Amino acid sequence: MHRFLCLSILLVGLFANTGSHATEVPPSISTADDLGPKVEQPIEFPHDRHAGPRNPADAADPSVPAKGGMEINCMYCHTGARRSAVAAIPPLQKCVGCHQTINSVRETPRIQKLFEYWDAKKPVPWKKVHDLPDFVRFNHERHIQRFVFAQNKPVQEACGYCHGDVKTMTVARRQKSLSMGWCVSCHEKDHPVDVAATKTTHGPNDCWQCHK
Amino acid sequence: MSVTNLLENWSQFRHGHPVDDKPHEEYKWAMAIDLDACTGCNACSVACYAENNIPVVGKEKFNAGQQMHWMRIERYWPEDGREFADQGAQFLPMMCQQCEAAPCETVCPAGATNHTADGVNSQIYNRCVGSRYCSANCPFKVRYFNWYDYPSTDNVWPAEMTQQLNPDVSVRSKGVMEKCTFCVQRMTAAKNTARNEGRLVRDGEVQTACQQACPTNAISFGNLVDPESKVAKQWAHQQVELSKEVQAKDAQEGGTDLRGYRIMEELRLYPSVMYLERVRESAI
Numbered sequence: 015m016h017r018f019l020c021l022s023i024l025l026v027g028l029f030a031n032t033g034s035h036a037t038e039v040p041p042s043i044s045t046a047d048d049l050g051p052k053v054e055q056p057i058e059f060p061h062d063r064h065a066g067p068r069n070p071a072d073a074a075d076p077s078v079p080a081k082g083g084m085e086i087n088c089m090y091c092h093t094g095a096r097r098s099a100v101a102a103i104p105p106l107q108k109c110v111g112c113h114q115t116i117n118s119v120r121e122t123p124r125i126q127k128l129f130e131y132w133d134a135k136k137p138v139p140w141k142k143v144h145d146l147p148d149f150v151r152f153n154h155e156r157h158i159q160r161f162v163f164a165q166n167k168p169v170q171e172a173c174g175y176c177h178g179d180v181k182t183m184t185v186a187r188r189q190k191s192l193s194m195g196w197c198v199s200c201h202e203k204d205h206p207v208d209v210a211a212t213k214t215t216h217g218p219n220d221c222w223q224c225h226k
Numbered sequence: 227m228s229v230t231n232l233l234e235n236w237s238q239f240r241h242g243h244p245v246d247d248k249p250h251e252e253y254k255w256a257m258a259i260d261l262d263a264c265t266g267c268n269a270c271s272v273a274c275y276a277e278n279n280i281p282v283v284g285k286e287k288f289n290a291g292q293q294m295h296w297m298r299i300e301r302y303w304p305e306d307g308r309e310f311a312d313q314g315a316q317f318l319p320m321m322c323q324q325c326e327a328a329p330c331e332t333v334c335p336a337g338a339t340n341h342t343a344d345g346v347n348s349q350i351y352n353r354c355v356g357s358r359y360c361s362a363n364c365p366f367k368v369r370y371f372n373w374y375d376y377p378s379t380d381n382v383w384p385a386e387m388t389q390q391l392n393p394d395v396s397v398r399s400k401g402v403m404e405k406c407t408f409c410v411q412r413m414t415a416a417k418n419t420a421r422n423e424g425r426l427v428r429d430g431e432v433q434t435a436c437q438q439a440c441p442t443n444a445i446s447f448g449n450l451v452d453p454e455s456k457v458a459k460q461w462a463h464q465q466v467e468l469s470k471e472v473q474a475k476d477a478q479e480g481g482t483d484l485r486g487y488r489i490m491e492e493l494r495l496y497p498s499v500m501y502l503e504r505v506r507e508s509a510i
Contacts, residue, residue: 149396220342221340221350225348226394
């Protein structure tokens, strides 16, 4: 009987402990579905509408308002990707440059909000979705030059290696872990040097290539 | 470097001689410092502070041996019983010598300091656990330890000074070792540009901060693999071969300028920095 009491006290203590522990767990950076956190943007930018595939039904009849995407190249807006370390968020001029002539959606809430920023001469305070730590040196240019221009891969595929299938999302959400092991898992693979190449190389293996 | 990679390619990593066994393929960064030109003005040291986000620790911590200067000017005086003994110093800029057989690398318990394919000794702050073995094993004493969390220490970077921090270089936190990197951020930028254009980095394309700031051009920096680079020419024509009694280079053109040496060469560390001995008379 004494032993049973001891055991039950021990067990109760154990569960009580785990219970209190569970409440103290800090909010996790990654979410249950292993994606990045849902970032609330000032304007819910529809990536699917801009970069998504055209609806085949629309192509047959151009007079029907398109509900599919417009297949805009990622680098039409993220112009930095092919020529600098960062891909860059487009300036407000880029949005307005097109949208001032697109009257069909001029009165929708999101576009109205866009023009509120424009009239106030204020940039849209977009939030960062893919944020690497400060000690990492990542270069978009090298990856785009290598995979899009040298290997001739489709842009959305090359960007999608790290950013996921953005053309199916509205507000972009981090799809990959962006951890060091995840980067290295691709750097270890042999990639062909260009389209016709039989020669392959893997990504750089030096610590200093990415750590600064 | 994964363990599998290490085991499978062991013969690549095991060397009897760090340079001759397996010559560098594309780049071998090296430096030559002409002590004849060096005036000891400290511009290189200041430039290094600015480029590499080095904390300014102040007199008190400096006296406690906690100085952080990656580039320091060492001073030597001839002991000849002169009246003003503190005049007429000889100067020697001293920073990490980027040894090919680096004693710091072998003792790191965390693998935080490694050799890169470019022949530079890398230091990864995230890996560093602050054991300070590397510093203890460094014969040049050019590794510096963060005894304090300098970004949050008063007067290290006063409020507006944080604006001048270099975004391409980490601001180190407490408990990690740091040292001269040969301005790796500049080398990486130049290599990226070169790769985009499908060529190798040209001579003079990368300048280290100290080299850029030197008013007498005493420092030259470049790629030893490229025989046309300034540094490679200096190494080829001016370096004394300590293992040989008779110097074949003496007979060559410009052989009279044979004054290059590497510090503590007898330790066989194969440093990447060659000093050119001072030959001019002291002003005093």
